[in-house]
Structure formats: structure tokens, C-alpha cells
Amino acid sequence: MPPIEETPVYEVFAQHDALAFATHVGSLRAPSAKMALELAREAFFRRDPAFDVWVVPATQIVHARDFPITLPTAPEEKSYRLPSGYDNGPQWKRFKASEQKIEDVAQEMAQPVRRIPQ
Amino acid sequence: MNHPTHEQIVALKRLLIPMADDEWMMGHRGSEWLALAPDLEEDLALSSTSQDEMGHAKVLYDLLHDLGEPSADYHVYFRPANRWHHARVTALPKSSWAEWVVRRYFYEMFDQVRRSALERIPYPPLVGALKKMDREEAYHADHARSLMDILAHGGAESYGYLREAITDDWAYLADLFEWIGPDESWASWDVGELAPSAMRTRFESQVHQDFAIWGIYWPEGVPLATRKARHHDSSPDLPALLDDMREVRNQAAKAHW
Amino acid sequence: MKAVEEFLARVDAGEKIEVRDWMPDEYRDLLIKQIHMHAISEIMGAYPEKEWVAKAPTIQRKMALNAKIQDEIGHGQMLLRLAEDLSQPYHRGREALMDDVLEGRVKFHNVFHLEAPTWADAGVIGFLVDGGAIITQAMLLNSSYAPYARMLKRIVAEESFHMQHGESVVLALASGTDLQRTMLQEAINRWWPAMMFFFGPREMGPASQRMMMYRIRTMSNEELRQKFITRYAPRIRSLGISIPDEALRQDPRTGQWAYTDPDWDWFSHMVHHNTGPMSQARLGLRRQAQVDLRWFREASLRSAAYHASRGA
Numbered sequence: 001m002p003p004i005e006e007t008p009v010y011e012v013f014a015q016h017d018a019l020a021f022a023t024h025v026g027s028l029r030a031p032s033a034k035m036a037l038e039l040a041r042e043a044f045f046r047r048d049p050a051f052d053v054w055v056v057p058a059t060q061i062v063h064a065r066d067f068p069i070t071l072p073t074a075p076e077e078k079s080y081r082l083p084s085g086y087d088n089g090p091q092w093k094r095f096k097a098s099e100q101k102i103e104d105v106a107q108e109m110a111q112p113v114r115r116i117p118q
Numbered sequence: 119m120n121h122p123t124h125e126q127i128v129a130l131k132r133l134l135i136p137m138a139d140d141e142w143m144m145g146h147r148g149s150e151w152l153a154l155a156p157d158l159e160e161d162l163a164l165s166s167t168s169q170d171e172m173g174h175a176k177v178l179y180d181l182l183h184d185l186g187e188p189s190a191d192y193h194v195y196f197r198p199a200n201r202w203h204h205a206r207v208t209a210l211p212k213s214s215w216a217e218w219v220v221r222r223y224f225y226e227m228f229d230q231v232r233r234s235a236l237e238r239i240p241y242p243p244l245v246g247a248l249k250k251m252d253r254e255e256a257y258h259a260d261h262a263r264s265l266m267d268i269l270a271h272g273g274a275e276s277y278g279y280l281r282e283a284i285t286d287d288w289a290y291l292a293d294l295f296e297w298i299g300p301d302e303s304w305a306s307w308d309v310g311e312l313a314p315s316a317m318r319t320r321f322e323s324q325v326h327q328d329f330a331i332w333g334i335y336w337p338e339g340v341p342l343a344t345r346k347a348r349h350h351d352s353s354p355d356l357p358a359l360l361d362d363m364r365e366v367r368n369q370a371a372k373a374h375w
Numbered sequence: 376m377k378a379v380e381e382f383l384a385r386v387d388a389g390e391k392i393e394v395r396d397w398m399p400d401e402y403r404d405l406l407i408k409q410i411h412m413h414a415i416s417e418i419m420g421a422y423p424e425k426e427w428v429a430k431a432p433t434i435q436r437k438m439a440l441n442a443k444i445q446d447e448i449g450h451g452q453m454l455l456r457l458a459e460d461l462s463q464p465y466h467r468g469r470e471a472l473m474d475d476v477l478e479g480r481v482k483f484h485n486v487f488h489l490e491a492p493t494w495a496d497a498g499v500i501g502f503l504v505d506g507g508a509i510i511t512q513a514m515l516l517n518s519s520y521a522p523y524a525r526m527l528k529r530i531v532a533e534e535s536f537h538m539q540h541g542e543s544v545v546l547a548l549a550s551g552t553d554l555q556r557t558m559l560q561e562a563i564n565r566w567w568p569a570m571m572f573f574f575g576p577r578e579m580g581p582a583s584q585r586m587m588m589y590r591i592r593t594m595s596n597e598e599l600r601q602k603f604i605t606r607y608a609p610r611i612r613s614l615g616i617s618i619p620d621e622a623l624r625q626d627p628r629t630g631q632w633a634y635t636d637p638d639w640d641w642f643s644h645m646v647h648h649n650t651g652p653m654s655q656a657r658l659g660l661r662r663q664a665q666v667d668l669r670w671f672r673e674a675s676l677r678s679a680a681y682h683a684s685r686g687a
Contacts (some may be wrong), residue, residue: 004673005676028452029159030159035264038163039159039163041163041257042162042165043159043449046166065396149425149428149441152421152428153418153664157664158452158455161664162448162452165444168441169438169442172437176434195432216671270678271677271681272678273674275674276670279670362429363430365430366430367432367433369554374547375494375547
């Protein structure tokens with residue numbers, strides 16, 4: 001039998017909730033982008049819902065591994081970009097104040113605000 | 119209306135048994151297409167649809183159980199053939215792929231009309247059940263349309279299969295719009311949309327519109343049902359279907375499986 | 376040659392390979408062979424089980440079995456995508472890889488050539504065949520080919536539902552009437568020898584040995600079979616069901632199981648030439664989807680082109 005044309009491949013990405021970044025979940029064959037979305041629903045989300053789903057024609061994706069020079073690598077010594085190596089803690093202590101961490105700030109912001117009654 | 123009257127219960131059953139049976143049969147027949155769809159991706163979509171339909175049937179049988187009917191498993195595995203009330207088109211034996219696409223499409227369009235009418239009945243458990251089905255059913259209808267669109271715009275061969283399948287199924291559509299029992303069963307709710315003629319009109323207008331987009335010849339209105347609609351005392355397909363479906367269960371009806 | 380040595384050194388060091396990385400032709404070909412066969416086995420596995428969806432004895436079982444078969448088609452789809460990506464240099468896509476099944480160019484697992492004549496077979500397939508597949512797949516989680524290992528992580532997660540489903544059917548039969556227990560015993564009698572063949576010959580063939588070298592797989596056939604017997608033999612016996620192998624016993628010192636060899640030649644001929652009792656019937660079903668309905672796949676493309684040309 002003569003070969004028939006291949007159905008195009010779409011890569012599928014999903015954002016699991018409103019605050020999540022989209023991640024790759026797989027790929028499928030579909031005749032059109034709309035059909036790819038219809039089919040992705042039952043191919044990849046039978047048990048988990050998604051906040052959003054993207055489908056991208058596989059041929060449209062450019063890979064850094066094909067241009068190795070662009071591939072991000074572990075940086076050489078760039079300690080100046082990192083939060084470690086500071087000695088603010090002991091210094092605050094000298095000023096009789098306490099060291100703070102960013103997690104504490106985030107946590108405090110998550111607490112309900114206590115308003116002083118008028 | 120949390121506590122329906124006796125008359126209301128009778129009317130509810132007359133509306134819900136046919137719907138549950140339709141959903142069950144579409145799910146059961148749909149399962150026969152497992153691993154036989156034209157591609158793997160479509161197989162997954164198809165299988166979900168069959169599972170959803172059987173799931174909806176189960177929800178409706180459970181609602182009926184709360185209204186004093188026997189259990190869901192009784193309805194499926196032990197009920198006599200003459201007490202099934204699905205429309206015959208839902209239980210037709212497996213035919214061609216094009217016929218299945220067309221059958222699905224007609225059923226989904228009908229089901230949308232029926233659900234939107236039933237939602238007006240102020241019985242909270244039913245309202246809740248229908249709401250849960252809505253998301254899945256909206257997807258079914260959307261996907262059914264996509265498959266029809268492929269048949270319609272897929273070239274001469276597929277268009278030919280489409281025409282053939284429409285001709286085959288058309289004669290069976292009448293039953294969909296009929297309810298069992300006296301015609302007034304729907305009337306006790308004062309929901310005019312449940313009248314067979316009203317449902318048929320809404321269905322026809324939707325399908326007519328789709329057919330125009332797809333360039334399909336409109337074969338006049340859906341035929342009117344006979345008095346035997348949704349009664350299967352001498353239905354040719356049902357006994358074989360029930361025998362097959364119950365083959366294992368009948369080996370030890372009371373056992374735990 | 377130096378490139379191959381460097382590649383092997385990377386793999387030996389536990390590095391993972393991606394589809395776009397350079398790889399020796401042999402590595403690519405072994406991966407295609409393995410993943411293609413795995414994918415096709417998932418798909419062909421749907422046929423013996425699907426017969427029982429129509430006849431499943433409760434609503435719950437019917438829906439669960441439907442969902443389980445759907446998962447298997449889904450695994451087939453995901454794995455086939457991997458095989459397709461690897462086959463790009465050969466210009467072979469989904470159509471070619473699917474046609475291979477019908478033309479006997481790719482094998483599928485021996486168990487799916489056999490009959491499944493009762494509901495108990497549907498249960499035992501879930502119990503033993505899925506159990507065996509889970510053991511193999513858990514081993515492949517360490518595969519050097521990253522896309523395969525990633526995919527298997529998802530597949531294994533879904534298999535845990537299959538395992539519970541298969542066990543539940545078997546446990547219900549084992550706790551049931553005499554008829555149900557007899558049905559279960561007969562199904563175990565049918566499937567046990569097939570499961571001994573499932574993991575392959577005691578001495579691995581050259582392709583399997585090369586797969587070990589490339590760390591595509593990390594355990595021998597015999598190691599997998601021993602793990603299977605260790606897990607399943609005591610469980611079957613605890614149900615009061617006997618295993619149809621008088622030679623089956625565990626050496627208390629080494630923990631190794633002695634077992635009767637399956638009819639290697641018969642099974643091997645069956646998987647290579649599709650001569651099992653159900654091989655042709657199941658291939659016939661696959662042909663319905665792949666060949667008889669190819670007009671619909673062509674129609675899908677034509678319809679998409681029609682809409683694209685209208686700017687929709």
C-alpha cells in the first residue's frame with residue numbers, strides 16, 4: 001500500500017494551576033491545533049485537571065541543544081549573584097537588632113492584618 | 119421541591135429512566151470501539167466519552183434508586199428487556215466508523231436539548247447531577263462536531279460515507295424525542311421544552327444550521343415516532359445485547375464479582 | 376570508534392541521553408527495537424481485555440476495565456511517539472511503525488497472542504501480565520535513555536491503578552463461589568507458563584546483552600523472572616490456588632526459584648511468526664483501525680487543509 005502523509009506532531013504543555021509555569025507533558029499527532037487541544041485533554045489530563053494547556057507544532061520548537069553554545073551551564077565563580085557569603089547576621093547583632101530572612105517577610109505577609117480599632 | 123409528591127415521582131421516573139438508558143447504551147456501544155478508532159489519540163477521546171456516558175447513566179440510576187427504584191446494577195444486569203426505555207438508535211449494533219460518528223453527533227445534539235429542558239425541573243438532586251455532567255457533555259458535543267466536520271470536509275470518499283450514515287440513522291431519530299408512558303408525564307412540570315414537539319424543533323434547528331455549514335443536504339424534518347417508541351417488547355437487537363452484557367454476571371447472579 | 380567509546384563512558388558514568396544527542400547507530404536501533412515493541416505490546420494488549428468490557432459483571436468493573444484499557448492505549452501512544460522521534464533519521468513515522476505490526480516487522484508480547492476465554496482471564500491478565508510488566512518497567516526507570524525513563528515514570532504511576540484493579544478482580548473470584556474459584560484456577564493454569572516465557576530466555580540473546588551494555592536496561596531476563604516468581608508465587612498460593620508447575624520451589628539458601636522451562640520453541644515461533652491461537656484474530660482487529668480506517672486519517676488532513684486555506 002502506498003504510504004500516506006503523516007499527521008503533524010504537537011508538543012503539549014500544561015499549566016497546572018494559576019501560579020504554576022507551564023511544563024511539557026508530552027506530544028501527540030493531530031490534524032490541526034484545535035484538534036490537538038481536544039485530543040490532549042484525554043491523552044494527558046485524564047486524572048489531573050489543568051489551568052491551561054498549550055499545543056505547539058513540534059517543528060516550531062528550537063532546541064538549545066542544537067546550538068550548544070547557547071545552552072545554559074553552571075556559572076563559573078559568580079558568588080556575587082548569590083545570597084550566601086554575607087555576614088549581616090553578626091553585624092545586626094552588634095547593633096542589637098535581629099537578622100531577617102526573606103522567608104520571614106513572605107510568611108508575615110501571609111498573616112492576616114491586625115488593625116488597631118479606632 | 120426536596121420532597122416530590124407521588125405524582126411527581128412517577129413523572130420523574132418517566133423522564134429519567136429513558137435518559138439513563140440512552141446514556142448507558144451509548145457508553146456500552148461506544149466501548150465496542152475501544153482500540154478500533156482510526157488513530158490512537160482518537161481512541162483515548164472515544165474511550166473517555168464511553169466512560170463518561172456510563173458514569174452519567176450510573177448517576178441517573180442512583181437518582182432513580184433514591185426515588186424508590188432498584189439499584190443501578192439491577193437496572194443494568196437484571197431488568198427485563200421490556201422495561202428498558204432507551205431510544206433504539208443508541209443501542210443499534212456496531213456498524214461503520216462513519217455511522218458511529220454520525221450517531222454520536224445526533225445523540226449529543228439531542229442530549230444538549232434534553233439536558234437544558236430537564237434543568238428547569240426544580241428537583242435539587244437532578245439539578246446537581248445535570249450540572250456535574252455539563253462540562254463533560256459540552257466537550258462531547260464539541261468533539262462530535264469536530265469529527266463530523268472531518269467527514270464533511272475530508273474529500274469525496276468520506277463525504278460519501280457521511281451521507282450514507284445520515285441516511286441509515288435518520289429513520290431512528292424519532293424515538294429520541296418520545297418519553298415513556300402517557301404524554302402528560304412531562305406536563306406536570308410546566309416545562310414546555312420537554313414536549314416532544316418542542317425538543318424536536320430545537321434539535322432540528324441546531325442540526326439544520328450545522329448541515330448548512332457542512333454543505334449537507336437537509337433531509338426534511340425528523341420523522342414522527344410511533345406509539346412503540348422507547349418500548350422494546352419485540353426489539354430485534356436488544357435480547358442479543360443483554361445476553362452478551364450479562365453473560366458473566368448470569369453465571370453467578372448473586373455472587374460478588 | 377572513539378566517539379562510541381566516549382558515549383559508552385558517558386552512559387557508564389550514569390549520564391542520560393536525549394533524542395537530539397549524538398548516539399551510535401547501534402544504540403538508536405536498539406532503542407527503536409525496544410520502545411517500538413513495548414509500544415505495540417501495550418496496544419495489542421488492549422484486544423484480549425476489550426472483549427470483556429462488554430461482558431464485565433458490574434458497572435464499576437466495566438468502567439474500570441474500560442479506563443485501564445484506555446491507559447494502555449495511552450501508554451502505547453506515548454511510547455510510539457518516542458519511537459517515532461528516534462526513527463526520524465530513517466524517515467519513518469506513526470504510519471510506518473503501525474504498518475510494521477501488520478506486516479510482521481515488530482513483535483509483541485507472547486501473552487497477547489493467547490486466548491482469554493473467561494472473565495477470570497481478564498482478571499489474571501491484570502494481575503500477572505500487568506504485574507510482570509510493572510517489574511520490567513520499574514527496571515527501565517533507570518534506563519540511560521532519558522525520554523524513555525521519564526515516560527516510564529508516568530506509566531508506572533498509572534500502572535498502580537491497574538495493579539489494584541487486577542488484584543481486586545482476582546481477590547473477588549478467590550473469595551467467591553466454587554464456580555468462580557474454578558474459573559480463577561483455570562485462568563492461572565493458562566497464564567503461568569506464558570508468564571515464564573514473558574521475561575525471555577535464560578540466556579539472553581545478543582541484542583539484549585547489548586542493551587545491558589548501553590544501560591538501556593539494567594537487569595537480565597533471569598533476574599526479572601526471579602523477582603516475578605518471588606512476588607507472585609506466594610501470593611497465588613495464599614489464595615489457595617495452585618501453580619501448574621511441580622518443579623517450582625525456592626532454594627532456601629540462595630533464594631533462587633527452580634521452575635519448569637516453558638516451551639521456548641513454541642512460544643518463540645509464535646511471537647516471531649504470529650502463529651499463536653489468537654495472533655491473526657487480534658492482528659485483524661488492528662488492521663480494522665490501521666488499514667480500513669486510514670481514509671479517516673486522510674480525511675482529517677484534508678479537512679484541516681480546507682480550513683487552513685480559508686484562514687480559519
